Amino acid sequence: MTTAPRGRRGVxxxxxxxxxxxxxxxxxxxxxxxxxxxxxxxxxxxxxAATAVWVGSALPRLPTGYLLTFVxxxxxxxxxxxxxxxxxxFTAFSxxxxxxxxxxLLVGLASGVFFIAANPLVSELYPERVGVAVxxxxxxxxxxxxxxxxxxxxxxxxxxxxxxxxxxxxLALGMTAVFxxxxxxxxxxxxxxxxxxxxxxxxxxxxxxxxxVLFVGVTGxxxxxxxxFYVTYLGAATDLTSGTASTLLTVTFAAGVPSFLxxxxxADRFSYLRLLTGILVGFVVCLFALTAVEGLWPIVAIxxxxxxxxxxLFPVADAYMLDTLPDDSRASAYSGYSATMMLIQAxxxxxxxxxxxxxFTYTAVFRxxxxxxxxxxxxxxxxxRAGQLPTGE
Numbered sequence: 001m002t003t004a005p006r007g008r009r010g011v012x013x014x015x016x017x018x019x020x021x022x023x024x025x026x027x028x029x030x031x032x033x034x035x036x037x038x039x040x041x042x043x044x045x046x047x048x049a050a051t052a053v054w055v056g057s058a059l060p061r062l063p064t065g066y067l068l069t070f071v072x073x074x075x076x077x078x079x080x081x082x083x084x085x086x087x088x089x090f091t092a093f094s095x096x097x098x099x100x101x102x103x104x105l106l107v108g109l110a111s112g113v114f115f116i117a118a119n120p121l122v123s124e125l126y127p128e129r130v131g132v133a134v135x136x137x138x139x140x141x142x143x144x145x146x147x148x149x150x151x152x153x154x155x156x157x158x159x160x161x162x163x164x165x166x167x168x169x170x171l172a173l174g175m176t177a178v179f180x181x182x183x184x185x186x187x188x189x190x191x192x193x194x195x196x197x198x199x200x201x202x203x204x205x206x207x208x209x210x211x212x213v214l215f216v217g218v219t220g221x222x223x224x225x226x227x228x229f230y231v232t233y234l235g236a237a238t239d240l241t242s243g244t245a246s247t248l249l250t251v252t253f254a255a256g257v258p259s260f261l262x263x264x265x266x267a268d269r270f271s272y273l274r275l276l277t278g279i280l281v282g283f284v285v286c287l288f289a290l291t292a293v294e295g296l297w298p299i300v301a302i303x304x305x306x307x308x309x310x311x312x313l314f315p316v317a318d319a320y321m322l323d324t325l326p327d328d329s330r331a332s333a334y335s336g337y338s339a340t341m342m343l344i345q346a347x348x349x350x351x352x353x354x355x356x357x358x359x360f361t362y363t364a365v366f367r368x369x370x371x372x373x374x375x376x377x378x379x380x381x382x383x384x385r386a387g388q389l390p391t392g393e
Contacts, residue, residue, distance in 0.1 A: 007186025008125045011074075012133070014179040015118050016140040018081065021172050022114045023141035025088060025107040026053050027148040027253075028164055031246060033349070034231045035156055038242075041097055043232070047353025049101045050228045051346055056108020057115075058342030064116040065335020066198045073331075074183040076117040081176030084110035088169035092162045103165075116338055120331045123322035124189040131319040135264020138315045142260055145253040153246055194328040201332030208324055208390045209337040211380075215276050216317045217341035218376050219283065222369040223310050224348030226287065227252070233362040240296065248303060255304040256311030263312035264319065272320035273384045273391060279316065280377035282309040287370040291363045324390055 029050045036046040067076060087110050091103030119134065126133040148164075155163045195201060202209060226233075230252065234245035266275060286306035293302055325333050355365045383389050 007182065008188070010182035011179070011186045011188065012122065012125055012137075014175070014182045015077070015122060016137055017175055018077070018114060018118065018179065019137050019140040020144040021168060021175060022084065022111045022144075024144040024148050024151075025084065025165075025168055026057060026111050027145045028152050028168075029053050029104050030228045031149040031152045031231070031249070032161060033228055034235075034242065034246070035161065036097065037232065042357065043353040044350065044357045045097060045353075047228065047349040049097060049104050051224075051348075051350040052101045053104040053108040053111075054224060054342065054346035054349070056105040056110075057112040058108075058339055058346050060109050060112040061116050061335050061339035061342060062198075064113045065332050065339075068117060068120075068331045068335070069196045069198055073117045073121040074179075074188065076113060077121075078176060078180055078183075080110055080113040080117065081172055081179060083113065085169045085172040085176070088165045088172060092165035092169060094162075112339075112342065116331065116335045119318060119322060119338075120334055121189075123318075123330070127189075129268060130323040131264040131267030131315065132261070133264070134318040134322065135260045135262075135267070135315040138264070138311075138318070139257055139260035142253065142257045142311060146250060146257060149246060149250045149253065195331050197329075198332045198335070201329030202336035205325060205329055205333035205336075207388075208321065209333055209340070211383075211389045212317060212321050212337040213341045213344070214376065214380055214383075215280070215320075216313065217344035219280060219310070219313060219373055220341060220345035221348040221351075222287070222373055223283075224345050225352035225369060226348075226366060228349040229352045229356075229362060233366065234299070236361070237291075237363050238294070238299065240299075244296070248300060251300065252303045252307045255307035259308050259311035260315045264315045266312075267316045267319040271391070272316060272324075273389060275316050276313070276320065277377060277381050277384065279309055279313045280373055280380070283313070284370050284374045284377060286310075287366060287373070291366050291370075 033046045033050050036049065037043055064076065084107065087103065087106035090106055091100060094100040094103045118137070122133050122137050123130045152161055152164050155161045227249070230249050231242065231245040234240045234248065235242055283306065286302060286309055289302045290299070290306060293299055321334055321337060322330065352362070352365055356362060380389065
């Protein structure tokens with residue numbers, strides 16, 4: 001990162017650590033899906049618990065955008081830290097799957113507030129390198145995605161998955177204090193000072209908002225269903241054990257870590273729309289291949305490549321949105337985009353669970369989802385070629 005005004009590096013690092021904690025809370029429910037199913041809970045109910053955290057992540061995004069029209073980003077982040085700590089503690093003490101689902105919703109609510117307040121702030125801390133800044137922030141989220149299956153699995157092996165959420169509660173509260181001190185000492189940007197009309201900002205930037213939703217909403221819906229049922233799919237479609245499948249899920253998330261930094265650098269150099277369309281095509285190829293290959297090592301290879309591709313989508317899409325949006329509508333329009341695409345994404349897990357419960361094989365569901373993204377890739381390519389999508393250039 002280039003030199004920034006006083007104290008911004010400390011704020012940026014604090015946001016990155018918050019990003020780890022927030023995404024840990026969201027991803028921690030993915031390895032629990034298979035555990036709940038093996039405990040006698042139906043796939044649809046288990047999928048609902050995983051879906052609840054993503055629904056929760058979607059719900060506060062638009063209200064947070066409105067809140068940011070009169071409350072500073074740093075104050076919103078402080079409130080988010082306290083809320084995340086409380087939600088994690090609530091989940092840690094939940095007595096049954098119904099209350100756990102409520103806890104997942106609450107953890108998701110806190111995460112939704114974080115991304116709407118933090119992402120515009122990150123892009124404004126380093127306006128000359130938006131791609132790299134959002135890529136590094138996203139890399140910390142992905143590291144959490146790698147750690148979550150292992151740490152939750154370890155907690156289960158030790159006797160209680162609830163320990164992981166208890167630890168999250170303590171760490172989130174401590175990080176809130178650290179961020180408070182960093183923000184007090186920093187010379188923070190005021191790029192969003194004129195962003196005071198939520199609906200006006202969304203209306204003014206509706207083409208860009210719609211483009212972001214097309215790229216990330218539908219593809220994210222598919223990815224949510226795939227990774228939340230990845231372990232269950234491998235158990236049903238292959239002869240891999242649950243332990244091996246869980247390890248592969250960790251490997252898959254780990255492969256995505258470098259994608260954020262690499263994709264962020266590419267986003268600062270090349271056309272956003274070409275990168276995004278290429279990512280969709282690559283994801284379609286990988287998902288079809290996953291359902292066709294057999295044997296441990298071919299599955300590992302395809303999973304790694306698929307992870308590298310799909311995790312490139314998020315930093316490129318964020319850079320596309322945040323770099324293209326003007327200062328006077330950045331947080332407002334970004335919240336409209338983020339809320340819509342997250343609501344679409346949130347149904348991925350429960351949709352896979354419901355289709356499996358209706359008798360469809362996981363292979364058939366995954367191939368159908370791949371076909372959906374293929375249609376999307378063709379559609380957005382046509383729109384881009386016709387000049388109907390903002391280029392961000």
